[in-house]
Amino acid sequence: MIPKYIDSVQVKEILTWPLVNAAVEEALKAIDYSERDAANSEQSYKQQPSRTITTGGNASKLLLTMPGYVGNYNALNAKTNNDQLHCSSTLACKVVTSFTNNQNLQPPLPNILANVLLFDINTGELQCIMEGTQITAWRTAAASIVATKYLYMKRFPQQFQTPIKLAIIGCGVQGQSHALGMCATFNVSEIYLWNRTQSKADDLALKLQKLYLQNSMKIFVTKTPAEAVREAAVICIGTYSPNALINYDMLKSGDVHINTVGAGAVHFGEVSQDIYDNAVVYVDSLINARTELKDLKANIIGEIGQVIREDRRTENKCLTIYQSLGMAAEDATVAQAVYNAL
Numbered sequence: 595m596i597p598k599y600i601d602s603v604q605v606k607e608i609l610t611w612p613l614v615n616a617a618v619e620e621a622l623k624a625i626d627y628s629e630r631d632a633a634n635s636e637q638s639y640k641q642q643p644s645r646t647i648t649t650g651g652n653a654s655k656l657l658l659t660m661p662g663y664v665g666n667y668n669a670l671n672a673k674t675n676n677d678q679l680h681c682s683s684t685l686a687c688k689v690v691t692s693f694t695n696n697q698n699l700q701p702p703l704p705n706i707l708a709n710v711l712l713f714d715i716n717t718g719e720l721q722c723i724m725e726g727t728q729i730t731a732w733r734t735a736a737a738s739i740v741a742t743k744y745l746y747m748k749r750f751p752q753q754f755q756t757p758i759k760l761a762i763i764g765c766g767v768q769g770q771s772h773a774l775g776m777c778a779t780f781n782v783s784e785i786y787l788w789n790r791t792q793s794k795a796d797d798l799a800l801k802l803q804k805l806y807l808q809n810s811m812k813i814f815v816t817k818t819p820a821e822a823v824r825e826a827a828v829i830c831i832g833t834y835s836p837n838a839l840i841n842y843d844m845l846k847s848g849d850v851h852i853n854t855v856g857a858g859a860v861h862f863g864e865v866s867q868d869i870y871d872n873a874v875v876y877v878d879s880l881i882n883a884r885t886e887l888k889d890l891k892a893n894i895i896g897e898i899g900q901v902i903r904e905d906r907r908t909e910n911k912c913l914t915i916y917q918s919l920g921m922a923a924e925d926a927t928v929a930q931a932v933y934n935a936l
């Protein structure tokens with residue numbers, strides 16, 4: 595079998611926030627294979643071993659391999675208006691590089707470049723190679739959206755209609771996808787954008803203004819991260835900063851939820867220790883957290899998947915953190931949704 599190649603243009607045509615959010619929620623919800631109840635035919639499950647990280651000469655050049663299987667999950671059928679669910683199983687492997695000098699090339703390239711391999715679940719043959727750079731940007735934001743839905747929105751009687759003030763710290767690929775995805779999914783009344791180089795935040799503000807022209811959403815570009823988060827209820831932060839960009843004194847009191855997705859090879863650090871000291875932390879994958887977050891001193895409650903499965907939190911702390919590492923299962927279900935739609 596000659597594998598099909600699906601390029602970034604084809605992928606982009608299929609991606610919508612409802613499709614990606616639903617596929618990522620399925621991936622997060624699936625229980626780990628080792629904990630599955632074989633007698634429960636309703637249960638979805640996943641296997642995603644700890645990913646490998648290979649250094650391409652120095653720490654600024656990384657190659658990650660991310661294999662994952664999701665079984666017995668509900669896949670949306672994008673061909674029929676996203677509204678029909680069917681039971682699906684997907685075996686995939688994302689191969690992704692993080693080359694942090696790419697942004698300085700002329701012309702610049704994204705730092706994170708990915709391809710997803712999809713395998714025939716019956717024969718193991720390679721079915722398709724799919725350009726995965728967009729998938730990585732969308733699915734990471736979608737995971738933060740799902741985490742915000744379960745960890746923050748569910749605190750309020752109006753749930754997803756609750757108006758929120760949103761802060762985006764870092765307006766690169768991840769900052770942009772988080773801003774676009776959050777505004778497409780939730781009732782964002784005010785959005786505060788900060789980036790180290792202000793022009794990137796200005797560009798994102800313009801994009802949002804065009805998209806939400808008819809809307810009452812207020813858009814602000816701030817000079818400092820502190821200004822951006824001062825009134826924010828939901829904060830998304832995705833940078834390479836080795837030093838904390840926000841600390842506890844900068845946050846408003848009361849209910850606040852933070853999605854932290856970045857800090858490069860270290861996978862945490864853009865949020866200060868005093869925020870972790872006052873928060874509870876949920877992760878996407880405990881298997882990856884055991885290696886990649888071993889130096890993080892935080893109260894890690896568990897996986898967001900458990901909150902989704904049980905539809906409730908087991909604590910009621912008002913400051914929550916979703917510490918995102920990135921999961922192979924998310925890439926698998928999103929890539930499968932794209933493949934099914936073509």
Ligand SMILES: NC(=O)C1=CN([C@@H]2O[C@H](COP(=O)(O)OP(=O)(O)OC[C@H]3O[C@@H](n4cnc5c(N)ncnc54)[C@H](O)[C@@H]3O)[C@@H](O)[C@H]2O)C=CC1
Pocket residue numbers: 692697705706730734764765766767768769789790791794832833834835836837839855856857858859918919920921
């Ligand atoms: N959790 C996950 O699943 C994923 C995490 N990531 C991580 O997200 C982060 C952002 O990735 P992209 O948006 O693709 O990169 P990008 O290069 O497009 O954007 C990075 C942004 O961070 C800012 N930045 C870099 N160094 C900084 C510093 N020292 N202080 C303040 N701002 C700084 C830059 O101004 C830029 O706007 C990276 O750490 C990356 O490893 C990326 C993909 C998936």
Ligand SMILES: O=C(O)C1=NCCCC1
Pocket residue numbers: 658690691692706730858919920921
């Ligand atoms: O999950 C991913 O994909 C990535 N996570 C960390 C940075 C590289 C890409």
